[in-house]
Amino acid sequence: MIDKKLRGAVAIAGVGQAGLGQAHGYTEMEILVQAAQRAVADAGLTMQDIDGIATASVTATMWAMPVIEHLGIKPTFIDSTMLGGSSFVAHLMPALQALESGQCNAVLVCYGSTQRTSTIGRAEIANARRKLDPQPYEAPYNPLNPLSSYALVAARHMHQYGTRREHLAEVAVAARRWAQMNPEATQRDPLSIEEVLASRMVSDPLSVRDCCLVTDGAGAYVLVRADRAKDLKQKPVYVLGSSTAVWNRQISSMADLTVTAAQQSGRIAFEMAGLTPKDIDVLELYDAFTINTILFLEDLGFCKKGEGGDFVSNGGIAPGGHLPVNTNGGGLSCIHPGMYGVFIMIEAVRQLRASCGERQIANAQTAVVHGNGGTLSSQSTAILGTQAVL
Amino acid sequence: MSDATSTPAAGADKYYREQLEQGNFLIQRCLSCTRGIFYPRMICPHCGSDQLEWFKPSGEGVVYSTTIVRRKAEHGGDYNVALVDLAEGPRMMSRVEDLAPEAVSIGMPVRARVVDGEEGKMVVFTPAEAN
Numbered sequence: 001m002i003d004k005k006l007r008g009a010v011a012i013a014g015v016g017q018a019g020l021g022q023a024h025g026y027t028e029m030e031i032l033v034q035a036a037q038r039a040v041a042d043a044g045l046t047m048q049d050i051d052g053i054a055t056a057s058v059t060a061t062m063w064a065m066p067v068i069e070h071l072g073i074k075p076t077f078i079d080s081t082m083l084g085g086s087s088f089v090a091h092l093m094p095a096l097q098a099l100e101s102g103q104c105n106a107v108l109v110c111y112g113s114t115q116r117t118s119t120i121g122r123a124e125i126a127n128a129r130r131k132l133d134p135q136p137y138e139a140p141y142n143p144l145n146p147l148s149s150y151a152l153v154a155a156r157h158m159h160q161y162g163t164r165r166e167h168l169a170e171v172a173v174a175a176r177r178w179a180q181m182n183p184e185a186t187q188r189d190p191l192s193i194e195e196v197l198a199s200r201m202v203s204d205p206l207s208v209r210d211c212c213l214v215t216d217g218a219g220a221y222v223l224v225r226a227d228r229a230k231d232l233k234q235k236p237v238y239v240l241g242s243s244t245a246v247w248n249r250q251i252s253s254m255a256d257l258t259v260t261a262a263q264q265s266g267r268i269a270f271e272m273a274g275l276t277p278k279d280i281d282v283l284e285l286y287d288a289f290t291i292n293t294i295l296f297l298e299d300l301g302f303c304k305k306g307e308g309g310d311f312v313s314n315g316g317i318a319p320g321g322h323l324p325v326n327t328n329g330g331g332l333s334c335i336h337p338g339m340y341g342v343f344i345m346i347e348a349v350r351q352l353r354a355s356c357g358e359r360q361i362a363n364a365q366t367a368v369v370h371g372n373g374g375t376l377s378s379q380s381t382a383i384l385g386t387q388a389v390l
Numbered sequence: 391m392s393d394a395t396s397t398p399a400a401g402a403d404k405y406y407r408e409q410l411e412q413g414n415f416l417i418q419r420c421l422s423c424t425r426g427i428f429y430p431r432m433i434c435p436h437c438g439s440d441q442l443e444w445f446k447p448s449g450e451g452v453v454y455s456t457t458i459v460r461r462k463a464e465h466g467g468d469y470n471v472a473l474v475d476l477a478e479g480p481r482m483m484s485r486v487e488d489l490a491p492e493a494v495s496i497g498m499p500v501r502a503r504v505v506d507g508e509e510g511k512m513v514v515f516t517p518a519e520a521n
Binding site: 136137138140141142143144148151152153155156159200201202203204205250251252253257 | 403428429454455456457458459460469471472473481482483484485492496497507508509512
């Protein structure tokens with residue numbers, strides 16, 4: 001059932017970031033708390049106003065507890081749903097319900113990671129996960145996961161629809177061109193299609209330039225009921241639609257590698273919002289790998305299945321193209337601290353507040369945020385809008 | 391069914407591994423909806439039935455997708471990771487052996503083989519023509 005009374009009932013009142021790029025000398029908890037404090041202050045609230053929390057960690061299974069402890073709050077709503085990188089988009093719907101029911105009054109969604117500068121290597125984490133979260137029917141074949149899973153998807157999409165490496169490269173170059181207009185982006189050097197095509201192959205057909213960055217970073221946002229948001233410090237950004245879908249965990253269990261559960265989450269989120277893709281001004285799609293952007297444009301209905309390659313061609317999603325996608329530079333060129341979902345929420349909010357400076361999309365009133373997690377395992381769509389589209 | 395084995399007195403994962411260690415590659419079939427199932431499970435992911443039986447698949451399959459994991463020569467060199475659709479329906483991750491990783495292609499007919507892996511026996515595939 002799609003609960004349309006939740007449409008526009010809650011607004012994002014504050015956003016904050018910390019430790020972007022490299023956070024030498026800081027723990028992930030410390031940069032998370034900095035981002036949280038900035039998001040709360042951005043909303044014009046204090047930490048004592050926060051009585052709901054949603055957070056998740058790549059490694060710590062009981063993560064909400066130390067976060068609550070460090071923040072010094074006593075929340076009546078706690079969500080630590082862990083769906084990989086999409087989690088901080090997926091945290092929306094339970095928070096909407098909790099706010100609407102009166103269970104709490106202000107929800108802080110937060111995440112932080114120092115995977116780039118941490119003394120614990122990613123290989124060490126991967127080895128631990130192999131034991132604690134086993135995938136015994138894939139692991140013996142040594143897929144370089146998550147990368148190889150996305151490579152298998154890209155190979156199939158190319159086979160089935162004639163998508164080419166040049167199309168994937170268009171996604172990487174578009175992200176870089178947006179990043180060049182974002183002072184916070186960590187990769188801002190010029191990047192050409194030819195350079196992407198010539199970059200080192202990692203798991204065919206994906207090269208190193210088809211892959212997201214490995215950075216540190218923390219992000220947070222604050223949700224309150226719409227009536228309260230009007231009286232706070234920032235221009236409210238309303239949550240118009242939210243839906244999350246999981247169909248499988250492993251790539252080997254995905255029925256059709258070219259069709260993601262974003263078809264389900266997108267359909268429901270759009271229906272809740274009462275909008276269609278043609279109503280959307282700006283998109284923030286979780287681009288862990290270049291193929292993701294193409295898949296999500298298709299699955300969310302911005303183009304037909306199989307036509308994503310053509311859609312992104314000739315700078316289609318770059319600055320000056322026909323649809324602005326990943327305006328912060330994305331996980332490919334802006335930031336990617338293990339899980340990236342919170343940052344696409346933040347960028348969409350900033351676009352709808354018209355505070356994006358050089359990369360601002362003129363008159364942006366609606367945004368789609370789409371989070372992805374695992375190996376195309378979880379998909380979460382959010383549709384946000386300004387007062388003008390309430 | 392003539393190719394079905396008896397019901398094991400253990401979880402599906404343990405039974406699968408025990409059989410594989412003896413060189414037998416078995417998969418499951420749902421007695422309710424008749425669909426083939428892999429990886430081994432306790433209920434049918436298509437209809438929810440717990441009435442599953444084990445059987446020996448034909449071993450025939452087709453490459454559904456493939457990638458080459460690039461690895462330095464001193465660490466063993468490039469290798470293949472593939473998804474194979476078994477003739478009985480289910481898909482599994484595996485690799486195609488007996489040819490260069492870049493020669494593995496989508497749509498290629500392949501045949502299963504049980505080999506020794508680092509952590510016990512495992513199912514790999516070879517080009518069907520080579521058998």
